[in-house]
Amino acid sequence: MKVTVEREVGGRQLTLTTGEWARQASGAVIVQFGETAVFVAAQSGPPREGIDFFPLTVDYRERTAAAGKFPGGFLKREGRPTMKEILTARLTDRPIRPLFPEGYHDEVQVMSNVLACDGENDPDVLSIIGASAALSLAPEIPFRGPLSAVRVALIDGKFILFPKQKELETTELDLVVAGTRQSILMIEGFGDQLPEEQMLEALAFGHDAIRQICEMQDELIRKVGTPAKSFTAPPVNPLTARLKRDAYSEFRHAKTTGSKHERAAAVGQLKKAWKERLFPNGANVSADGCTPPQFSSAWHDLEYRIVRDLALEGKRPDGRSATDLRAVSCAVEVLPRVHGSAVFTRGETQSLVTVVLGTVRDEQRVDGLFEEYTKRFMLDYYFPPYSVGECRPIRGPGRREIGHGALAERSVERVLPPGDKFPYTIRVISDIMESNGSSSMASVCAATLGLMDAGVPIKQPVAGISIGLVKEPDRYVLLTDIIGDEDHFGDMDFKIAGTGKGVTGIQLDLKIDGIDEKIIRETLAQAKTARLDLLRSMLTAIGRPRKDISAHAPRLVRTKIDPQKIGLLIGPGGKTIRLIQEETGTSLDVNDDGTVTISGPNQTGVDDALGRVEAMTEEIKVGKIYNGVVSAIKDFGAFIEIVPGKDGLCHISELSDGYVKSVGDVCKEGDRMQVKVIAVDDQNRVKLSRKAVLAEQGKSGEAPPESP
Numbered sequence: 001m002k003v004t005v006e007r008e009v010g011g012r013q014l015t016l017t018t019g020e021w022a023r024q025a026s027g028a029v030i031v032q033f034g035e036t037a038v039f040v041a042a043q044s045g046p047p048r049e050g051i052d053f054f055p056l057t058v059d060y061r062e063r064t065a066a067a068g069k070f071p072g073g074f075l076k077r078e079g080r081p082t083m084k085e086i087l088t089a090r091l092t093d094r095p096i097r098p099l100f101p102e103g104y105h106d107e108v109q110v111m112s113n114v115l116a117c118d119g120e121n122d123p124d125v126l127s128i129i130g131a132s133a134a135l136s137l138a139p140e141i142p143f144r145g146p147l148s149a150v151r152v153a154l155i156d157g158k159f160i161l162f163p164k165q166k167e168l169e170t171t172e173l174d175l176v177v178a179g180t181r182q183s184i185l186m187i188e189g190f191g192d193q194l195p196e197e198q199m200l201e202a203l204a205f206g207h208d209a210i211r212q213i214c215e216m217q218d219e220l221i222r223k224v225g226t227p228a229k230s231f232t233a234p235p236v237n238p239l240t241a242r243l244k245r246d247a248y249s250e251f252r253h254a255k256t257t258g259s260k261h262e263r264a265a266a267v268g269q270l271k272k273a274w275k276e277r278l279f280p281n282g283a284n285v286s287a288d289g290c291t292p293p294q295f296s297s298a299w300h301d302l303e304y305r306i307v308r309d310l311a312l313e314g315k316r317p318d319g320r321s322a323t324d325l326r327a328v329s330c331a332v333e334v335l336p337r338v339h340g341s342a343v344f345t346r347g348e349t350q351s352l353v354t355v356v357l358g359t360v361r362d363e364q365r366v367d368g369l370f371e372e373y374t375k376r377f378m379l380d381y382y383f384p385p386y387s388v389g390e391c392r393p394i395r396g397p398g399r400r401e402i403g404h405g406a407l408a409e410r411s412v413e414r415v416l417p418p419g420d421k422f423p424y425t426i427r428v429i430s431d432i433m434e435s436n437g438s439s440s441m442a443s444v445c446a447a448t449l450g451l452m453d454a455g456v457p458i459k460q461p462v463a464g465i466s467i468g469l470v471k472e473p474d475r476y477v478l479l480t481d482i483i484g485d486e487d488h489f490g491d492m493d494f495k496i497a498g499t500g501k502g503v504t505g506i507q508l509d510l511k512i513d514g515i516d517e518k519i520i521r522e523t524l525a526q527a528k529t530a531r532l533d534l535l536r537s538m539l540t541a542i543g544r545p546r547k548d549i550s551a552h553a554p555r556l557v558r559t560k561i562d563p564q565k566i567g568l569l570i571g572p573g574g575k576t577i578r579l580i581q582e583e584t585g586t587s588l589d590v591n592d593d594g595t596v597t598i599s600g601p602n603q604t605g606v607d608d609a610l611g612r613v614e615a616m617t618e619e620i621k622v623g624k625i626y627n628g629v630v631s632a633i634k635d636f637g638a639f640i641e642i643v644p645g646k647d648g649l650c651h652i653s654e655l656s657d658g659y660v661k662s663v664g665d666v667c668k669e670g671d672r673m674q675v676k677v678i679a680v681d682d683q684n685r686v687k688l689s690r691k692a693v694l695a696e697q698g699k700s701g702e703a704p705p706e707s708p
Contacts, residue, residue, distance in 0.1 A: 010161035027138035035118035040130030095178035142231035148213035149178035183514025239298035330541035340454025344446035348436035353450035381405030411497035411505025438466035464497030648686030
């Protein structure tokens with residue numbers, strides 16, 4: 001039976017519909033907002049034998065047919081997911097994952113498919129709403145929802161709910177926030193150095209709408225009649241209590257020993273000793289009837305308890321207090337030949353950044369549901385296995401690498417100079433050389449240093465830090481600059497990037513069912529203190545962007561001409577522009593709006609080409625002296641090309657201050673001659689005078705023009 005609920009949200013109609021399509025799925029919903037529609041199906045399956053984790057898979061796909069388009073390129077069928085699809089799948093996964101009960105290991109798959117896109121409303125947030133609704137409707141999936149998500153923009157000092165694509169082009173904030181009625185579960189946003197208080201206001205504004213959409217889902221669930229859900233937790237592991245009683249002290253000591261690798265070695269030796277004690281000579285069953293998998297699970301639970309206890313007591317594994325940063329070191333210009341380079345090290349996390357500057361031809365073209373656009377800034381993040389002392393196959397960037405790179409990219413992008421002031425295409429590569437917590441924020445810091453080393457005039461330096469959380473029913477502690485164990489066994493990874501003025505990037509991931517405004521406020525304040533400390537350390541390596549770009553980078557300038565003169569610049573069959581490129585050794589790119597970008601290997605050629613373009617396309621000014629070339633001789637005077645493609649007439653009476661019997665006595669075709677514009681008539685005909693130039697220069701009229 002078809003069931004529909006509707007609400008007006010953000011000035012448009014939001015509709016949830018179920019019961020009509022995909023009736024064999026565990027749960028299925030169509031989410032429509034404006035004329036954008038997303039179909040989401042949730043499906044459960046039996047657990048895989050032997051797994052000790054929750055196998056949740058989220059897939060999001062945008063077929064271009066939804067926008068009335070064909071895929072670009074030779075293949076007209078969509079293949080591997082695009083970066084936008086991968087990022088949206090992650091955006092959907094992150095808020096729903098904490099709302100499954102501990103110990104639930106059934107296979108769950110969520111699939112989002114964009115059916116229609118109106119070009120105004122982005123379907124990514126609708127995927128989160130649809131995933132929550134579909135999971136809530138599935139009777140056999142113990143999902144503890146519903147949750148909802150909204151996008152918030154800030155335009156002219158006013159918050160806007162579900163902004164349209166055109167509004168996002170001018171917004172000071174692009175924020176996606178997800179949560180339940182009670183608390184916030186996930187944040188991902190990017191702003192123009194937004195003050196922390198304003199970010200809190202944006203989150204509160206979004207949370208009000210989240211509650212409204214959660215009520216919609218509750219209404220849908222009631223109309224469908226989905227029964228109350230229950231989940232039976234797995235039996236208590238009998239080894240958990242024993243290990244906590246007998247191994248806690250030894251384990252705690254090992255967990256606070258030396259560096260990351262020293263701690264891992266100490267824990268590994270202790271685990272091996274206990275396993276031998278419980279399962280002597282490789283036995284499959286212990287004396288009290290327990291199995292090796294039960295031991296591994298209990299050992300993990302004990303490690304979880306110890307790391308959290310240490311944090312709550314103010315004793316972190318590496319000896320820091322809750323608010324301490326690890327030791328920071330920075331260096332720039334660490335590689336030859338590249339256009340910019342830097343190394344940022346924070347404890348046992350290290351990012352090596354390489355910066356390359358390119359021309360407009362290096363911009364990345366992006367096609368999808370919305371209008372095709374180009375990107376002039378790219379930050380690519382690489383996480384090789386050696387960074388954590390492991391070996392594994394390399395099969396291209398994974399979802400995590402793509403997500404971390406996108407977070408760092410958008411956190412830094414807000415401080416880049418506009419294209420009209422710095423028209424280069426910029427690519428930053430962050431290679432993680434070693435990792436023990438928050439390598440994405442290390443990439444933000446290293447990228448800032450690398451950009452300044454490359455001479456990119458960024459508005460402000462950006463630094464990033466991750467704040468963790470350990471929360472118990474009666475107390476909690478926030479941890480600055482979390483390491484890997486604190487991330488794995490803690491409850492929160494709250495990454496915040498920004499300048500001394502405000503926030504440029506923010507991302508919250510939780511393992512618990514939400515946090516309140518108080519924790520968010522304290523986290524933002526603690527992150528700001530750490531961020532300012534990081535910026536001070538970074539600026540000791542390089543105080544400001546270099547005045548000049550690398551000698552190995554291309555030279556590039558941009559100018560604007562009258563769009564009606566584009567044809568003049570290009571010339572018949574491209575003859576004119578090709579001639580300029582060949583003679584100056586440069587490349588010229590012309591946009592329809594009259595923007596001309598000139599690039600070349602050296603400044604001399606670029607300046608020469610720029611001079612030619614400006615001379616060819618500038619307005620002829622009365623009173624200005626031009627260095628022209630005689631293009632034709634007539635009885636009444638000479639036609640002189642003063643700029644490429646534009647001739648003027650120098651009447652015989654204006655050739656000299658003395659009597660001229662014949663034009664040929666003064667000049668011939670091909671001669672170079674300085675002339676002054678004395679008039680431009682209504683028909684754009686130009687009148688020139690050589691006599692006026694001679695008078696200004698105090699020369700005799702008999703002085704001959706220059707031969708070519």
